[in-house]
Amino acid sequence: MEWSPRPGESAVLAVTGLLLGLAAVVLDPLGRVLVGAAAVLLLALAARDRLLRPRLAAGPAGVVVRRLGGTTELPWGRLQVRVRDTRRWGLRSRLLELDTAAGPDDDGDLVLLGRRDLGADPGDVARVLRDLRPG
Numbered sequence: 615m616e617w618s619p620r621p622g623e624s625a626v627l628a629v630t631g632l633l634l635g636l637a638a639v640v641l642d643p644l645g646r647v648l649v650g651a652a653a654v655l656l657l658a659l660a661a662r663d664r665l666l667r668p669r670l671a672a673g674p675a676g677v678v679v680r681r682l683g684g685t686t687e688l689p690w691g692r693l694q695v696r697v698r699d700t701r702r703w704g705l706r707s708r709l710l711e712l713d714t715a716a717g718p719d720d721d722g723d724l725v726l727l728g729r730r731d732l733g734a735d736p737g738d739v740a741r742v743l744r745d746l747r748p749g
Contacts, residue, residue, distance in 0.1 A: 615746065616668035617732040617739055624663035631656030669731050670710075670739070672746050677712060679725050686723055688714050695743045697736050698726070710736035 634653035638646045666680045676689040692714040700707045710732065715722030732739050 615672045615742055617670045617734055618666075618668045619663040619730055620733040623730070623733075624660050627656045627663070628660035631660060669733075670727060672743055674748070677743065679712065679727070681725075686725065688712055688723060688725070690747050690749075692722065693747075695740050695747075697740045708736045710739050 631653045634649050634656065638649040638653060641649055662682065666682070669680055671678045676687060676691075676693060679686045679688065694711075694713045694715075696711040696713070698709045698711050700709070708729065710727045712725040712727070713722060715724070727736065727739075729735060
């Protein structure tokens with residue numbers, strides 16, 4: 615199984631970034647900086663979405679997560695899958711938490727992925743991962 619950001623959302627980011635970049639040309643210097651920075655940010659997010667596909671993949675050996683720093687492999691034997699629900703400033707956030715730490719002294723790997731990273735609800739992805747886990 616594989617999960618990635620939704621292509622439609624990435625396309626909207628890219629088109630909006632291009633439109634903001636074009637709009638920045640006709641603005642005053644301060645507007646050019648602000649709108650240009652927003653355009654660069656949106657285009658960078660769209661490029662990240664495209665480069666890091668699939669973001670999360672589950673196979674027989676474990677889970678593979680693609681990040682800008684490289685690919686991280688998390689073996690099933692050490693993997694703990696949880697969903698973290700938080701509420702901050704009235705907004706609810708759900709994150710898929712993938713942890714390989716065996717104890718308090720073991721650093722392991724901790725990966726947090728949100729709905730946008732996965733293109734699906736983190737709770738649904740956690741259920742699928744638990745079902746795929748051998749044993």
